[in-house]
Amino acid sequence: xxxxxxxxxxxxxIESEIELPELDMADTSILPAQxxxxxxxxxxxxxxxxxxxxxEELSQESYILRVDGIADFLxxxxxxxxxxxxxxxQLDDVRVFLFNSLLAQLLYQRGILILHGMAFLMKDxxxxxxxxxxxxxSSIALDLYKRGYSVxxxxxxxxxxxxxxxxxxxxxxxxxxxxxxLEKFGxxxxxxxxxxxxxxxxxxxxxxxxxxxxxxxxxxxxNNNNMKDIRLTAVLGAKxxxxxxxxxxxxxxxxxxxxxxxxxxxxxxxASCAKIHQLDYNIKVHHINNxxxxxxxxxx
Amino acid sequence: MAxxxxxxxxxxxxxxxxxxxxxxLINEKDECVNINNLNTDGIYSSRQILxxxxxxxxxxxxxxxxxxxxxxxxNHLAKKINxxxxxxAHDAYTYLEDGTPLFSTVNTKAIYIIRNPLDxxxxxxxxxxxxxxxxxxxxxxxxFCFCLNDHNATPQLRQKLLxxxxxxxxxxxxxxxxxxxxRYEDMKLDAYNTFKKIVEFIGLDYNETQIQKAIxxxxxxxxxxxxxxxxxxxxxxxxxxxxxxxxxxxxRNHLSQEQSAKIINDNKEMMKQFGYLDKDNNxxx
Numbered sequence: 001x002x003x004x005x006x007x008x009x010x011x012x013x014i015e016s017e018i019e020l021p022e023l024d025m026a027d028t029s030i031l032p033a034q035x036x037x038x039x040x041x042x043x044x045x046x047x048x049x050x051x052x053x054x055x056e057e058l059s060q061e062s063y064i065l066r067v068d069g070i071a072d073f074l075x076x077x078x079x080x081x082x083x084x085x086x087x088x089x090q091l092d093d094v095r096v097f098l099f100n101s102l103l104a105q106l107l108y109q110r111g112i113l114i115l116h117g118m119a120f121l122m123k124d125x126x127x128x129x130x131x132x133x134x135x136x137x138s139s140i141a142l143d144l145y146k147r148g149y150s151v152x153x154x155x156x157x158x159x160x161x162x163x164x165x166x167x168x169x170x171x172x173x174x175x176x177x178x179x180x181x182l183e184k185f186g187x188x189x190x191x192x193x194x195x196x197x198x199x200x201x202x203x204x205x206x207x208x209x210x211x212x213x214x215x216x217x218x219x220x221x222x223n224n225n226n227m228k229d230i231r232l233t234a235v236l237g238a239k240x241x242x243x244x245x246x247x248x249x250x251x252x253x254x255x256x257x258x259x260x261x262x263x264x265x266x267x268x269x270x271a272s273c274a275k276i277h278q279l280d281y282n283i284k285v286h287h288i289n290n291x292x293x294x295x296x297x298x299x300x
Numbered sequence: 301m302a303x304x305x306x307x308x309x310x311x312x313x314x315x316x317x318x319x320x321x322x323x324x325l326i327n328e329k330d331e332c333v334n335i336n337n338l339n340t341d342g343i344y345s346s347r348q349i350l351x352x353x354x355x356x357x358x359x360x361x362x363x364x365x366x367x368x369x370x371x372x373x374x375n376h377l378a379k380k381i382n383x384x385x386x387x388x389a390h391d392a393y394t395y396l397e398d399g400t401p402l403f404s405t406v407n408t409k410a411i412y413i414i415r416n417p418l419d420x421x422x423x424x425x426x427x428x429x430x431x432x433x434x435x436x437x438x439x440x441x442x443x444f445c446f447c448l449n450d451h452n453a454t455p456q457l458r459q460k461l462l463x464x465x466x467x468x469x470x471x472x473x474x475x476x477x478x479x480x481x482x483r484y485e486d487m488k489l490d491a492y493n494t495f496k497k498i499v500e501f502i503g504l505d506y507n508e509t510q511i512q513k514a515i516x517x518x519x520x521x522x523x524x525x526x527x528x529x530x531x532x533x534x535x536x537x538x539x540x541x542x543x544x545x546x547x548x549x550x551x552r553n554h555l556s557q558e559q560s561a562k563i564i565n566d567n568k569e570m571m572k573q574f575g576y577l578d579k580d581n582n583x584x585x
Contacts (some may be wrong), residue, residue, distance in 0.1 A: 053376060056355045065355055068368065096360050133347060133357055134453045180452040198362065200451045226531040250355060285456075 006033065010107060010158045010169045011211045013057045018083070018091055020175055021100065021129030024208050035106065037098075040082045042072035053243065055067055063105040069092060078109035093196050099172060103154050104249050108259065112169070114249040114268040115157040115223075119168050119214075121150040125166045126214045127299060129279075130247035136283045141175045142185055142204060151175060151206045152214060154251055159216070160268030166216045171211035183287070216274045217296050221247060223280050230281045231289060232298040241270040242271040243278065256277055301540040304378040304500060306344065306403060306410035306477075307552055308389040310439075310467045311446075312423035313415035314484040315388055316542070317533065320523060322386055323502055325506055325514035332517040336524045336533050340386035344370070344403070345447065345456040353377065361451070361460040368396060372459070374404030381407070384502065390446060392462045393470040402460075405476045411498060412471045415484035416576045416585050417464045417567050418551035418560055426544050432559055440566045465570045472573075483574060485548050491515050520546040549585045 007014045007023035014023065033205055042064060045052075049059045057064040065073040071094045074082040081102060085094050104114045116140045117130035129137050147149045153171040160167050179189045179200035192202040221235065221243045232247035235243050244267045270276075277298075281291050307322075309315040316335070323339040324332060333339060334383065342349055344430045350358045350366065353373045358366050377385070389410075394402045403410070417439060425435035438444050444461045447454035461467055471479055480501040486494040492508070495515055499506055506514075524543040527535070535542040564571065564581060578584055 053353065054372060055353065067356060069365065097356055099357050100357060133351060133359055134455050176451045180449075196360070201359070226533050226535060228531075250352075279398070 001037075006031075010103075010112070010171050011213070018094070020095065020098075022082045022172055022203060022205075024173060024225065034184045035079055035081065036084065037081045041083065042066075042082055042084045043072045061109070063102075063109070065097065065100035065101055065105075067097050070097060073097065075102055075106040075109065078106060079108060090197075096195050099154060101250065102234070107158050111259075111262060113159045113161075113263055113270075115159055115244070115247060116155075116247050116249040117157050118175075119157050119216075121152060121153040121214065122217070122296075122299060124214075125217035126152055126280075127275075128168070128216060128219045129222055129295075130219060130244075131224070132247075132284075134290060135222045135224045136281075137222060138175050138177050139181045139288045140183075140292050140295070142177050142181060143288050145175065145186055145206055146206075147292070147296075148195075150209065152209055159266065159270060160213065161266045161273070164226065164273065166270040166273040167217055169213060170211060173202045173206050173208045175200055175206060181288075183283045216270065218277065219244070219270065220295060220299075221278045223278050224283045225280055226282055226284075227280045227286075228282075229285055229292045230279070231278050232277050232294065235276040235278050240276045241267055243276065244270060301503075302385075302407065303384050303405075303503070304374060304380045304381065304387060304404060304408045306387050306389045306408065307340070307413070308410050308471060309393075309413040310391075310415075310420060310461065310464055311327075311390055312420050314413045314482075315390075316488065316523070317484075317504055317518060317520070317546075318411065318413055318482070318518075319386065319516040321498070322338055324517040325499065325504070325510065328479065328510075332522055332526075334530075335523055337528060338390065338455055339525050342387060343456065344387050344389035344391060345375070345459045347455070347457060349373070350457065351384050358457060359453055363448075367402060367469075369399060370403045371396075371402060374408075375406040377460060378395065378404055378407040390461060391459045392467045393474040394462075396442045401476050402475070403474075403477065409478040409480070409501070410471070410474070411480045411482060412468075413482050413484060413487075414468060416551070416583070417563050418555060418572065418576075418583060419484075419548065419585070420464065421559070421563055422551050422554045427502050427542070431556065436559055436562055441561070442466055463566070464568045468570045469575070481574075488546075488548050502523055519544070 002017045004015050005019055005203040006026040006028045007020050008026040009023050011257050012034040013026050014035045016037040017039050033127045046062050049057045051058040055066055061077050063075045067257045069086055071083055071085040083094060107114055115130055117128050118137045121127045131137055141151050142153050154175045176195055182189045189202060192204055195201045195203055307318055309316055319338050325515050327333050327339055347358045352374055419440060425432045440463050442463050446459040447456045448458055477517045496511055497512060527541055527543050532542045576584055
C-alpha cells in the first residue's frame with residue numbers, strides 16, 4: 001500500500017498518494033483528511049451526467065476531466081480525487097491540472113464559490129483581482145509580493161459567505177509566473193522549478209498563509225482594453241452582480257440547480273459585503289509596476 | 301444548415317473589413333456596428349474559447365499540444381451550432397503530425413481574403429510598428445509565427461503564418477473544406493459583386509439593397525473614424541492606428557524599387573496566380 005502524504009490548502013486537510021510539493025505539509029494528528037487523492041482508474045463515463053464533451057463530464061456528484069497525453073481525473077462528492085496518469089514519470093504535468101480545474105471543481109462540490117483571480121492582503125483584509133487568463137494578474141501578484149504584500153491566492157480564489165461577511169480561504173502558497181516576468185523583477189529563473197518540463201513558466205513560492213478565513217474588503221475586476229489611461233471606477237447596483245458572474249471560474253461546470261442557486265446567493269453576498277471596482281488598463285502599453293502603483297494608490 | 305465559417309487571411313488583407321460587412325449585414329439595424337463589438341465570433345487562435353471548451357488553461361499546454369486540440373474543439377462546436385459562426389483566422393492551412401488539418405472540417409467552410417503583398421508589406425509594417433524591411437523579411441520567412449514567445453504569456457495561441465506565399469498556397473491547397481477566395485482589390489473596385497459572392501457562398505439570403513447598405517456602413521472611413529474616436533481593441537500596442545489608408549496601390553508611395561522587387565521575386569508565382577502581376581511580372585495594382 002502506498003505511503004500517504006498529508007498537506008493543507010484552502011483550509012482542508014488533504015491525504016495524497018502522490019507527492020504535492022507545492023502544498024504545505026500538514027499535521028497528521030488532526031486526521032481524518034477531508035480530501036483524499038488517489039491513483040486509480042477513471043471510469044469511461046458517468047451515470048446520470050448532464051454535460052459531456054470529449055474533455056469533461058459532469059454529474060450531480062462527479063466531475064471527469066480528460067487531458068490528452070497527461071491524465072484522466074475524477075473529482076467526486078467533494079472529498080475524493082482519482083488520477084489516472086498516462087505516464088507515472090510525468091506527475092509534474094499532472095499536478096498542473098490537478099491544482100487548477102480539478103481542485104476548483106472539488107471545492108464547488110463542497111459548496112465553495114470559486115472566482116478566477118488572485119488575492120492579496122491589504123490592511124488585514126483581502127483584495128481580489130479578478131480576470132481571465134493573460135490579463136497580468138500573476139505579474140501583479142509578484143510585484144505586490146516583492147513590495148511586501150502577502151499574496152493569499154493565485155489563479156483560483158475560494159470564497160465563502162456567512163455571518164454578513166464575504167471571506168476567502170488561503171490556497172496554494174505560490175505564484176505561477178513566466179520567465180520574462182521573473183527576469184523583469186530581478187529573479188534568476190534557474191532558482192525556481194518549472195511547472196512542466198520544457199516550459200518557461202515557474203512556481204514562485206510565497207510565504208505560507210495561515211488557514212484562517214480572511215474577510216474580503218475590495219474586488220477589482222481587471223478589464224484589459226485599449227484605453228490610454230489606467231482607470232479605476234466603482235461598479236454599482238446590478239452591474240456588480242453581472243461583473244462578478246463573468247469571473248466565476250469555469251461557470252459552465254456548475255449548472256445544476258441547487259449549486260447554481262447557491263452560487264447566485266454567494267455572488268449577491270460578495271456584491272453586498274465588498275466594494276467592487278473595475279480597473280481599465282492596457283497590458284500591451286501599461287507597465288505592471290504602474291498598474292500596481294495605481295491599484296495601491298486608489299485602494300489606500 | 302448552420303456552418304462554421306473561417307474568415308482567413310494573412311494579416312492586413314481586409315479581414316476586419318469582411319467581418320464588419322458581415323456584422324452590418326446580419327445586424328440589420330440602421331446604425332453602423334461598433335468595430336469593438338462585431339457580430340462575429342472571435343479568432344481561431346483565441347485562448348478563451350479553447351479554455352472554456354476544454355476546462356483547462358491553454359497556457360498550461362505547449363503550442364503543439366494546443367494545436368492538437370484546436371480542430372477537436374471547433375469540430376465539437378461545429379456539431380452543435382444552430383447559427384453560423386464566423387471565426388477570424390490568420391493561421392496558414394497546415395497539418396498536424398498525424399496528418400489532421402489544423403482547422404476543423406465538420407460543417408466548415410472558409411472565405412480566404414487575399415491582398416496584393418506589396419500593399420500588405422506597407423500595412424503590416426505599420427501594424428507591427430516595424431520598418432518596411434522587417435515587414436518584408438517576416439513575409440518571406442517560411443516558418444514565421446505570431447505569438448511564438450514561450451518566455452511569456454501570449455494573448456493568443458501560436459499561429460503559424462509561414463511566408464506570404466506559403467500562407468496563400470496552403471489555403472489554395474486546402475482540400476478538406478470548401479474555400480472561397482476574395483481579393484481585397486475587388487472588394488474595393490467592384491464592391492457590390494464581390495460582397496454579393498461572399499453572401500452567396502455563406503448561403504445567406506439578402507437582397508441588393510441590404511448588401512449595398514451593409515457595404516456603405518462598412519466604409520473604410522467609418523471604421524477609421526470609429527477607431528479615432530473609441531480606439532480598436534485589435535490594434536497592437538505600439539501601432540498608432542489599425543486602419544491606416546486602405547488604398548489599393550499605396551505601396552508605390554512607400555516601397556523602394558529594391559523592396560518591391562524583393563517582394564515580387566519572393567512571391568511571383570502566387571502573385572501571378574491571383575492577378576497581381578502581368579505576364580512580364582509587372583505589378584498590376
